[in-house]
Amino acid sequence: MIYKVLYQERLIEVPVREKTQSLYVEASSEMEVRQMLAQRPYNIEFVLPVDGDYLEYEKQNENFKVENV
Structure with missing residues (x-):
């Protein structure tokens, strides 16, 4: 599943x-996303x-890119 992460720098x-x-991450759960970004x-x-x-709506955004964390 793809997750959208909203964050401050x-x-x-x-x-x-x-x-x-914002960034997009592919993971199996929200917890996994948080663990991947913990560093x-x-x-x-x-x-x-x-x-x-x-x-589909988010994919239309020119900044849509799924990051490999």
């Missing part, structure tokens, strides 16, 4: 919508599963 940053970044200094806000029509 630095752990100490307070979540502000205008500074929120990065990200302040993870949300991990959202992306499938069906929502996935």
Whole structure:
């Protein structure tokens, strides 16, 4: 399954919508996504599963790229 991760670049940053970044990761669960990204200094806000029509919509975004973590 593909997950969309919304995060801040630095752990100490307070979540502000205008500074929120996103990336896409393929994993079997939300926990696996969080474990894969644990080494990065990200302040993870949300991990959202992306499938069906929502996935097709996200694929239309020019920044859509599934990362290999």
